[in-house]
Amino acid sequence: MKLLLVVAVALVDPDGRVLLARRPDHKEFGGMWEFPGGKVEASESPEAALIRELREELGIDVQEACLAPLTFASHAYPNVHLLMPLYVCRRWSGVAQALEGQELRWVRPQKMREFAMPPADEPLISHLLDLL
Numbered sequence: 001m002k003l004l005l006v007v008a009v010a011l012v013d014p015d016g017r018v019l020l021a022r023r024p025d026h027k028e029f030g031g032m033w034e035f036p037g038g039k040v041e042a043s044e045s046p047e048a049a050l051i052r053e054l055r056e057e058l059g060i061d062v063q064e065a066c067l068a069p070l071t072f073a074s075h076a077y078p079n080v081h082l083l084m085p086l087y088v089c090r091r092w093s094g095v096a097q098a099l100e101g102q103e104l105r106w107v108r109p110q111k112m113r114e115f116a117m118p119p120a121d122e123p124l125i126s127h128l129l130d131l132l
């Protein structure tokens, strides 16, 4: 079994909305909505990987101290087992922009189930509903 470590974040705005990004059509799970983030490289800590992904994908800067662990996903996909810590972050600098052609939406947690997300994400939503 191959274990894949991916880090993701629920960015929460002052209204309590969470940022979702629509995966580009050509990628795995293309067209589905996800939490921003990506794969942790061999040389990186999970937090450093997330800070890098947020800069690359959204053009925002996040301090490690502003990343609070919330929960994680552990999900068996056909070819890989995904382990994905989910952080919550309410403070960053800059304005989130779609730098990789993705569509972005700020979504109320109560509405998140209306967005098709990868199967691993489904159990995460109730944790956000409890928190927000």
Ligand SMILES: Nc1nc2c([nH]c(=O)n2[C@H]2C[C@H](O)[C@@H](COP(=O)(O)OP(=O)(O)OP(=O)(O)O)O2)c(=O)[nH]1
Pocket (backbone or CB within 6 Å): 006, 007, 008, 027, 028, 029, 033, 034, 035, 036, 037, 038, 039, 053, 082, 118, 119, 120, 121
């Ligand atoms: N970022 C993110 N990835 C997720 C979520 N749910 C989920 O199953 N995944 C899976 C989809 C992918 O198989 C993997 C993340 O891969 P990715 O393609 O986004 O990785 P990356 O940002 O490093 O992009 P790349 O350089 O590999 O193109 O994790 C989620 O909510 N957010």
Ligand SMILES: [Mg+2]
Pocket (backbone or CB within 6 Å): 036, 037, 038, 039, 053, 057
């Ligand atoms: Mg990504």
